[in-house]
Amino acid sequence: MTIDFSPLVPQAVLIALSILAAILIALSLWRGVRGAVLRALALAALCLALANPVFFQEEREPLSTIVAVVVDRSQSQDVGQGAANRRAMTDQALATLKERLARFPQIEPRIVEAADDADTETPSTRLFSALSNALSDVPPARVGGAIFITDGQIHDVPDINQPLGFDAPIHGLITGQPDEFDRRIEVISGPRFGIVGEEQAVTFRVIDDGRTPAGTAEVAVSLNGQQIATQQAEPGTDIPFRFTVPRGGNNILEFAVAPLAGEVTEANNRAVHVLDGIRENLRVLLVSGEPHSGERAWRNLLKSDASVDLVHFTILRPPEKQDGTPINELSLIAFPTRELFIEKINEFDLIIFDRYQHRGVLPIIYYDNIAQYVENGGALLIAAGPEHAGADSIATTPLSAVLPASPTGQMNDKAFFPRLTDEGRKHPVTRGLEGANSEPPHWGRWFRTVDVDPPEGQTIMQGADNKPLLVLNRVGKGRVAMLLSDQGWLWARGFEGGGPSVSLYRRMAHWLMQEPALEEEALTARASGRTLEVTRQTIAGDPGPARLTLPSGGTQDVTLTEREPGLYRADVRTGETGLFEVANGDLTTLVHVGSVDAPEFKATVSTEDMLAPWAEKTKGLVHRVADASGTIDLPAILPVRGPVRVADANRMSLRMTDETVLKGVNSLPLFAGFLGLAALLLVLSSTWYREGR
Structure with a gap:
């Protein structure tokens, strides 16, 4: 309640009149004039009436006390089974806490669910940041305290000397068991x-x-x-x-x-x-037979790649050629065939036979050594021409043991567009080759192929009359590819628009050298933020759903959708971070979502140690929400008027606010209306009465 003045005349006039009245009263009292006291009261009442005193009374309503309840919803809260499951403990503790806080109408709980930074690469539990955001619009005087429901693994606990922005207790309700x-x-x-x-x-x-x-x-x-x-x-x-x-x-x-x-x-x-x-450097051995137009295409392709160390063994003069040239003029140095095909053959990543035929230059045992090289994990590419159908074909040597196709002795001399087979449209070596999806394909024609018996392995390209053109096969630990035509150089020269010779040759080489990206049956997964992309590569048809094993131990079936022939994908938005296992059939792969050193997974044992210093400083407490049997047991609530000065070991103290909100103001002018008029008349009448006597 307050009294204020609202003068009816300017303040200067009021002051002047008050001074004049005071002088008159003083003179009257000094000279002892009859009725001086009544005259003084009359002048004072007149001045008060002009000053217009007003009585004010405010109507205020007490404000509620805000109590922040920060609930830890990070992944570490998902551990435990049955009654010991931390998430179940958290839910029960939250429900019990809400019920107890509801008994105090003046307390307003503010519930904050804090996850583990879902959109960051390094997930962590940041409960104090969530607390700060929740109380950003609350005056410090209204904050009664903060209650954390957590396993104690908090990664943004501030320094104990750092201000929090309010002066109220901090309590910790810890999930989990003490002996974890x-x-x-x-x-x-x-x-x-x-x-x-x-x-x-x-x-x-x-x-x-x-x-x-x-x-x-x-x-x-x-x-x-x-x-x-x-x-x-x-x-x-x-x-x-x-x-x-x-x-x-x-x-x-x-x-x-x-x-x-x-x-x-x-x-x-x-x-x-x-x-x-x-x-570091791909070591390739190119073995060429008689010179032909395609030899230069192979050499240019291999030499254009700085990461390829090429050793080119070629026969420029067959043994049967006799032209009288002295032996000492045939070559500057003897070619180290023994060193290449016996001693250092395992150092090569890829061996290519380009239109090579057996003419006695290489001893027969060398072919057997090459076959063993393939079976032990080596890579062999045969680019065959008419010589492969002849009597001196390398298919008649011990190398035949690893070749996927045997020649019939005939050539197919007919113009054709190389086409992909059904397997070829799915196979990573030929899938998506530029120009392959039209009919006829948007590339130039070839004009002959080597006729072979039904091949082993996979025929991914075919020539005229659906005859095999490109055959791939696995032999032991190694791989073999046979290109049954010597006219791939037509694409390289741009004949009839050319074709994807560079892409085809490189993919063949990488498949032969067992690059994972070109495996026919492969399962891969990669993470982009919280999105997991699962890719299944297959030539066997629909692989069915993939099974996703989550870091928390749960599983999830993922439907794979065919994006292009032989390529199935699925994008999965994950709510967890950590190590995921993806399985489909006999294939499994691992992928890590988020940072591998994320704080959320470095420690999972529940602890009271992180919150204990702040609870001690603010007169709060740290208490485990459940006993050994899993029964929820929370401390009682203790409202405290004024600052909390003493910690209570068995109750959670909350500082109750004294803040109020103004709802309205009632005003009453004291000298207005009949009340003021009555006061003036009373004083003046008293003065007149005294004067009359």
Whole structure:
């Protein structure tokens, strides 16, 4: 309640009249004039009436106390089974807390659900950031406290000396059990790139959180889905692991530590390291027979690639040619055939026979050595011409054991457009070749092919009368390709518009050298943010759905849709981050969503230690929401008027606000209306009465 003045005359006039009245009153009292007191009261009442005093009374309503309840919805809250499941504990604790806060009408809970940074590459639990955002529009005086429902693994806990922006208790309700333990594995360091065939080292570490059993841990190491080693690791010790890069492209090294019985989660018992294999220089041996127009096309293609080391063995003068040239003028040096085909043959990534026929230049045992090279993992490409159908064909040598097609001895001399077979439209070597999808294909014609018996392997291109043109086959650990025509050079020369000779030859070479991107049956996955792209490459038809194993241990079926012949894909928006396993049929692959060193997966054991300093500083408490049996047990709520000065070990203190909101103001002029008129008349009448006597 307040009294204010609203003068009826200007303030200067009021002041002058008041001074004059005061002088008159003083003179009257000094001279002892009869009725001086009544005259003084009359002048004072007149001045008050002119000053117009007003009585004000405010109508205020008390404001509610805001209590922030921050709920941890990160992935670490998904661990545990049954009554020990942290998410179930969280839901029950939240429901109980809401019911208890509802008993206090002056308390307004503000519920905040905080996930683990879904749109970032390094997911983490940032509960204090969520708290700050939730209270950004609340005056500090109205904040009664903050209650965190979490497993305690919070990654943005501020420094204890940093101000929070309000002065109220902070409480922690901790999910999980007090005796939890967990074993996890991390890749500490490793190269991103490695030379194929060279040794690389990756360092990993097994980490035990909580009271884990003593002793070493067994770690299984897999490379590209195949287990290659088992190692014993002392927890907490950096363990180096050395391996040889087996192939170009992505190589996935997986470390899996054996789980412990009763540990919190097995989701972090695996770690992966992705290394891109790089071929330092591809070593190619090109063996040419008699000179022909296509020989230059092969040589130009191979020499144009700076990453190819080409050794070209060609016969310019067949043994049967006799022209009287002295032997010492036939060659500057003897060609090192023994060194190439016996001693160093395994150093080559690819051997190409281009229109070569057996004329006794290479001993017969060399062909057997080449066949063994293929069976042991080598790559062989045969570009055949008329010589392959003749009596001196290399198909009559021990090399025939690895060739997918045997010549009949006939040539098909007929113009044709090379076409893809049904398998060829799906095969990664020929799928999507420019100009292949029209009829006839948008490329030039060829004019002859070698006739062969029904081939083994896969016929992905065909010539005239649907005869085989390009045949691929696996032999032992190696691969063989046969191009049953010597006229691919017509495309390179631009005849009738040319054709995709460079793309075709390069894809053949890379398939022969077992590049993962050109495997007929392959399952790959890659992550872009939180979107997982699953790709299934096959030539066998619809592969069916893929099974996705989530980091939390759950599974999800993913429908694969055919995007182009032989290529099936699915895009999956994931709600989790971590290591995913994708399986389809006998194929599996691993992919990591988010950063491999994300804080969310470094520690999963529930803890009270992170919130304890802030609870102690603000007179709050940290309490586990469930006992050993899983029964929810929350502390009581204690409203406190004024600052919370003492912590209560059994109750959550909340500072109640004194803030109010103005709803309205009632005003009453004291000298207005009949009240003011009555006061003036009373005083004046008293003065007149006194004067009359």
